[in-house]
Amino acid sequence: MQDKEPQTHGVLLRARNGDVIGFDETGLRMNLSDSVIADIHRRLPEAGDVTLDPAVLGDVDAWNLRQHGEWYVFSANLPGAQGPRQFRRRVQADADASAPDIIADTPGAVYALLALGGARRAVTANERLSFPYHVVTTGDDLGPAGAAGTERNAATGLMQRLTEQTRDSLIADEILRRRQAQHRALPLIYARSETDAVASVAALAEGAAFTNFAQTVANLSAAGRSVGKPVKVLAVSLDFTLEDVISTGPEWTVGMYRLMTRITDLFAEYSIRKPLFTAVFDAGSCDISDTAVLRAQWELAWNKGGHDHVYTAPGYMFAQDEFGRPTPDARIEMAEMDAHAIEAYNSDAPWSCPVLLLAEREADGKVIRCRGQAMGALTIDADDPLNAGESCGFRFAGDTSAARILDVRVDTKDRNDLLITCDKPPQGKDLTLCYALGHPASDDGMPANRGALRDSFGYVSATGRMLHRWALPAALPVH
Incomplete structure (x- = not known):
């Protein structure tokens, strides 16, 4: 005869951080570690999308709204030349960020156009993009021109649409126009430039602009992961000639080679392929027509130093304002020439100026x-x-x-x-x-x-x- 009632629940195995195996009326109970749960989650097929009312997006001409993880994915008819197609928006932004933007939901990799240079590269304007949902930048409210060396970039995987345009965003828009005309896929293109006011190319490679550029590359990689896509950098534009008032010609050339090497090594850290470097061959201004640095550019036209580098056009073909900066029309023309060269190189086609x-x-x-x-x-x-x-x-x-x-x-x-x-x-x-x-x-x-x-x-x-x-x-x- 039993002296007491049988136990209906208890613990069979206990570890320092809690119970491992127990039992109750229904049988054995196991508490699995977070790593085991994560491994099981990876092995299971993904759950189907949750269909929602498009009204959660606001007053938007959208339909077929689904929630996929942290994203709303939906079809919509939105302003721009892209026409009705699929878009995405984060369900909720980070607490310290702006409201999430609608961006294009595109096939393939997240493309990028990055730039590093002096103050002239930071010029922005209010040109209207033809593809406003396909051209994005870092989601830190600084816009496509970055911090211009005045502050440190924050780490973020968020992406935002553009409220102003830079050379890089105009290049992106031109590439998208050409791809649409050829009935090719329209990618999402991440555009960002980083600049500061240093006086030599050696200082550029060690200053605030490069520090922010490195953070931008990290943010780009995080943005790609956030949408489950790889990253492909179409080009890195280098724009630093008249801004260099210290270097000799040979010092500028060596400095450019070293800068390209640093960027290539940085990309390797994030498993991003060796980049194409582009530049407009600076022809000076209305009253600056011959300096050691202007002459030094010629060596990069034929001696690439092991890098993929191309001059997309000579600067003397573009109009300038009184400060030696390209006019609005010239910025569009520069973007068109840049786009020709970038599209050619990324298609393994030749491009070179005489x-x-x-x-x-x-x-x-x-x-x-x-x-x-x-x-x-x-x-x-x-x-x-x-x-x-x-x-x-x-x-x-x-x-x-x-x-x-x-x-x-x-x-x-x-x-x-x-x-x-x-x-x-x-x-x-x-x-x-x-x-x-x-x-x-x-x-x-x-x-x-x-x-x-x-x-x-x-x-x-x-x-x-x-x-x-x-x-x-x-x-x-x-x-």
């Missing part, structure tokens, strides 16, 4: 042969739309004979060579043939430097101008 490499005397001392490299035959634009003059943008520096250029033409036997004929042989120990470099100050709203040499590429800009792939400035010792 670059001049060597100047040497012919048997006739009055003729200088200039050898170049281009994707097609070089062309001297007879219409001279940039007002380069009879010399087509060429001049001699260090000429002690005061030779005058009479004719510039493409060699009929080699379409990448130019023959420059003078009234007498140019002379001088340091004789240098300059193209689009060292020109007198201008007052026509364009940089002082200009030229008339290009290849056959042409594109009608949204501004109405015909854009060409003009040759890059150069200063070549005459051999």
Whole structure:
């Protein structure tokens, strides 16, 4: 005969942090660790979406609303050129963040266009995007121009739509327009630039702008994880030439190589592929036409130092304001040229502006042969739309004979060579043939430097101008 009633519940195994195995009237009971629960969750198929009333989004023309984890996913007809398609919005933003924005729900990776540079890169404007839900930036309320070196970026995986436009967001919009015209997928593009007011490229690589750039890369990676997508950086734009008032030419070049290496190493930390670096070849301003740094850019046109680097266009083709900053139309044209180069490189297609490499005397001392490299035959634009003059943008520096250029033409036997004929042989120990470099100050709203040499590429800009792939400035010792 039993002395007491049998136990209906109890503990069979206990650990320091609590009961592990117990029992009750229904049988054994096990308390599993968080890691085991997480492992089971990963192995189970995802639960189906929860269908909701679109009214939770507010007064939005939306339908087919589902909740998928932390996101609402739905179809909608919203402003913009994208037309009716699928969008997403966070169910709830972080406590210290703005209300969550609606963004496009897109296939494939989250693309990104990033930039690092000086104050001119931080210029913003109120241009209207054609695809306002496909172009986003860091969700920290600083906008696509970042903090401009005035504060430290916060860590966040949030994304926001743009309230103002930068060069990078205009590039993104142009890429989306072209993809839509070609009936290609429209990706989500994350645009952000980081700048500060340092005076040398060495300081740029160690200053607030780079610190914030590193945080932006971390935030981009977190944003990709938040939507369950990988990250693909289409390009990193480097914009720091006239801002460097300290470096010598060689110091600037070495500094740029080191900066690209640091960025490449940073990307590797987040498993982001080696980036494409882009830049507009700075041609100076209306009254700054020849400095050591302006000349130093030429080396990056042919010696990439192991990096993927491309000059998308020379700066002398774009209008400027009185502060040497691109005008609103010029910003659109720059974005169009940038987009051409970025789309080409990311499709494994070639893109390069003509670059001049060597100047040497012919048997006739009055003729200088200039050898170049281009994707097609070089062309001297007879219409001279940039007002380069009879010399087509060429001049001699260090000429002690005061030779005058009479004719510039493409060699009929080699379409990448130019023959420059003078009234007498140019002379001088340091004789240098300059193209689009060292020109007198201008007052026509364009940089002082200009030229008339290009290849056959042409594109009608949204501004109405015909854009060409003009040759890059150069200063070549005459051999």
